[in-house]
Amino acid sequence: MNGPLAANGVFGEQFGFIVAFFVGGLFGFFLERAGFGSAKKLTADFYGRDMAVLKVMFTAIVVAMVGVMYLGIFGRLDISLVTIPPTFLWPQIVGGLIFGVGFVMGGYCPGTAVVAAGSGRKDALWFLLGILVGIGVWAEGYPLYKEFYVSGSYGVYTLSQWLGLPSGVVAFAVILMALGAFWFATYVERLMAAKALRGKDQSA
Amino acid sequence: MMQMSYQKFGAMLLVFLGIGLLLAKSTPVGTEAKGGGGGAILQIVQSKQDHVMPLDLAKAAIEGSKKYFVVDVRQPWEFDDYHIPGAVNIPLEQLMNEKARAELPKDKTIVLYSAGGTHAAQAWVVLAQEGYQVKSLLDGLQGWWRDVMTPTSLKIGDVTDESKDVLEYKGAKAMREYFQHGAAPSGSVAPPITTVPSSPTLPAPSTTSPTTPPSAKAKGGGC
Amino acid sequence: MSKTIATHEPKGTDIGLPHGEPKPYWNPYAAGVGLGLTLVLSFYLMGNGLGASGAFTRFVAFAEAMFAPRFVAGHPYWKTYLGSEPILKDWLVFEILGALVGGIVASLTAGRFKVESEHGPRVNAKQRAMLAFAGGLLVGFATRFARGCTSGQALTGGSLLSVGSWAFMMSVFAGGYAAAWFVRRQWQ
Numbered sequence: 001m002n003g004p005l006a007a008n009g010v011f012g013e014q015f016g017f018i019v020a021f022f023v024g025g026l027f028g029f030f031l032e033r034a035g036f037g038s039a040k041k042l043t044a045d046f047y048g049r050d051m052a053v054l055k056v057m058f059t060a061i062v063v064a065m066v067g068v069m070y071l072g073i074f075g076r077l078d079i080s081l082v083t084i085p086p087t088f089l090w091p092q093i094v095g096g097l098i099f100g101v102g103f104v105m106g107g108y109c110p111g112t113a114v115v116a117a118g119s120g121r122k123d124a125l126w127f128l129l130g131i132l133v134g135i136g137v138w139a140e141g142y143p144l145y146k147e148f149y150v151s152g153s154y155g156v157y158t159l160s161q162w163l164g165l166p167s168g169v170v171a172f173a174v175i176l177m178a179l180g181a182f183w184f185a186t187y188v189e190r191l192m193a194a195k196a197l198r199g200k201d202q203s204a
Numbered sequence: 205m206m207q208m209s210y211q212k213f214g215a216m217l218l219v220f221l222g223i224g225l226l227l228a229k230s231t232p233v234g235t236e237a238k239g240g241g242g243g244a245i246l247q248i249v250q251s252k253q254d255h256v257m258p259l260d261l262a263k264a265a266i267e268g269s270k271k272y273f274v275v276d277v278r279q280p281w282e283f284d285d286y287h288i289p290g291a292v293n294i295p296l297e298q299l300m301n302e303k304a305r306a307e308l309p310k311d312k313t314i315v316l317y318s319a320g321g322t323h324a325a326q327a328w329v330v331l332a333q334e335g336y337q338v339k340s341l342l343d344g345l346q347g348w349w350r351d352v353m354t355p356t357s358l359k360i361g362d363v364t365d366e367s368k369d370v371l372e373y374k375g376a377k378a379m380r381e382y383f384q385h386g387a388a389p390s391g392s393v394a395p396p397i398t399t400v401p402s403s404p405t406l407p408a409p410s411t412t413s414p415t416t417p418p419s420a421k422a423k424g425g426g427c
Numbered sequence: 428m429s430k431t432i433a434t435h436e437p438k439g440t441d442i443g444l445p446h447g448e449p450k451p452y453w454n455p456y457a458a459g460v461g462l463g464l465t466l467v468l469s470f471y472l473m474g475n476g477l478g479a480s481g482a483f484t485r486f487v488a489f490a491e492a493m494f495a496p497r498f499v500a501g502h503p504y505w506k507t508y509l510g511s512e513p514i515l516k517d518w519l520v521f522e523i524l525g526a527l528v529g530g531i532v533a534s535l536t537a538g539r540f541k542v543e544s545e546h547g548p549r550v551n552a553k554q555r556a557m558l559a560f561a562g563g564l565l566v567g568f569a570t571r572f573a574r575g576c577t578s579g580q581a582l583t584g585g586s587l588l589s590v591g592s593w594a595f596m597m598s599v600f601a602g603g604y605a606a607a608w609f610v611r612r613q614w615q
Contacts, residue, residue, distance in 0.1 A: 158588040
């Protein structure tokens with residue numbers, strides 16, 4: 001059967017929601033197993049102590065990218081029916097910066113906060129409440145940044161279109177970049193661990 | 205250490221898979237810039253890829269297919285009067301504005317329609333030049349009413365040859381019933397539409413048909 | 428600095444641990460492969476990637492529509508969520524409920540389920556709650572500009588090579604590293 005199964009009418013809307021629940025379950029499960037139900041573990045990334053966030057994220061991105069591309073090449077998945085998030089460059093950059101600040105301050109991102117709440121974390125509940133209020137506040141201010149919200153619009157715009165390279169070449173570069181990032185992250189972790197040890201020696 | 209060798213193996217596997225992608229002939233994720241110059245457009249028009257048959261659109265809507273993003277280019281009041289379920293209203297002059305066009309999906313086939321077909325055709329040229337996957341609904345709302353909403357017994361011999369073939373296939377009646385089903389939403393009777401000349405004999409269409417139209421969820425996707 | 432490199436070279440699989448003690452986290456790459464395959468499955472089955480903030484936006488839309496339907500109908504942003512379909516009848520909503528259940532199952536089976544508030548020794552639970560709320564506020568606010576979060580943009584859009592998603596991801600790290608110093612007391 002060729003994907004996406006939902007768009008190709010293999011199953012209907014009702015069953016689609018069951019599928020969504022199941023896929024979400026796997027999502028939550030792996031997030032928890034990665035340690036992302038813990039704010040300490042998540043934020044350790046920003047202090048170089050434990051770069052699991054970077055490692056998990058880049059691994060997931062690279063695996064999904066390779067998986068989707070091979071499914072496409074073998075004709076198992078019609079990529080034109082997969083929803084690619086469109087690019088609105090400026091709001092996405094500004095949103096990302098604010099998001100980063102909120103992430104390190106609150107200790108979670110939306111998906112991991114759900115998992116953390118499921119692991120019993122009370123602070124995650126506060127974070128989730130904050131998200132809901134933040135969305136509401138944003139919507140109230142919407143008329144103010146209506147124009148900005150659609151600025152830098154490129155529609156569905158991929159790295160390969162931007163660079164003018166075949167997506168296979170871009171994918172290969174992304175893989176190499178990810179491997180480089182893994183190496184660098186491990187290096188930073190060792191550096192910070194050594195620094196922490198030295199700090200202990202001095203204080204002792 | 206066992207764990208490290210797994211990691212090294214994984215890294216090498218990734219590199220090999222990456223080389224495979226590097227060498228693959230078809231690279232699927234949004235590579236080639238779609239659309240193109242006038243020549244490409246001419247080709248599309250000649251190959252009749254520039255329009256959608258009303259029955260095909262109806263079929264896609266009933267199946268809940270998400271491949272079409274239906275845009276009504278008429279004026280808002282005309283849209284409020286009647287529109288194809290699931291359609292989004294972007295008046296022609298607004299479509300000519302670059303910013304409004306930015307909200308159109310580039311990953312779906314945009315289907316434009318107007319009352320007849322002229323206005324949709326104008327918008328079609330602009331969007332096709334910008335690389336959108338765009339089609340216009342054959343004969344616009346008139347085509348929709350003629351092929352989908354008009355009972356076969358009322359049909360006059362003015363259908364084009366092309367749509368005659370499609371009319372033959374089973375389900376035209378079912379489609380009509382589908383789009384008429386649940387008409388007359390609570391308390392509001394849709395006025396007879398002004399854009400279609402032969403409509404008074406027809407049942408009033410529902411403006412809030414309980415269908416799953418193609419891409420009613422134009423937004424809120426992603427995360 | 429207690430948790431220096433606790434997980435970067437895990438001790439292996441989850442066997443032989445005494446009952447009651449949490450099992451170690453997975454190797455990050457193993458968890459990443461699991462997430463990546465989940466994402467592929469999601470693309471293959473639904474044609475959509477994963478997401479989280481979209482579901483929260485629908486929760487807010489739903490709540491506001493319940494208490495102030497006329498306000499929502501006239502609101503420039505919220506009215507776009509009103510349609511023939513119920514607001515919560517969306518695949519993201521079901522997906523995020525699944526994620527909650529998945530998180531509960533995973534934390535219980537790993538012996539990590541614990542009702543607590545996580546923070547460093549230098550802040551108390553009340554301060555932590557306030558920071559969590561403030562952080563959530565910023566994150567929620569930001570997701571609407573970015574049209575997604577780490578799941579919907581960074582993971583999903585990133586794997587589909589969307590330019591905007593990569594820009595978002597880089598900005599998240601930039602913002603995070605820039606702000607990390609100011610809130611370091613919370614975690615250390």
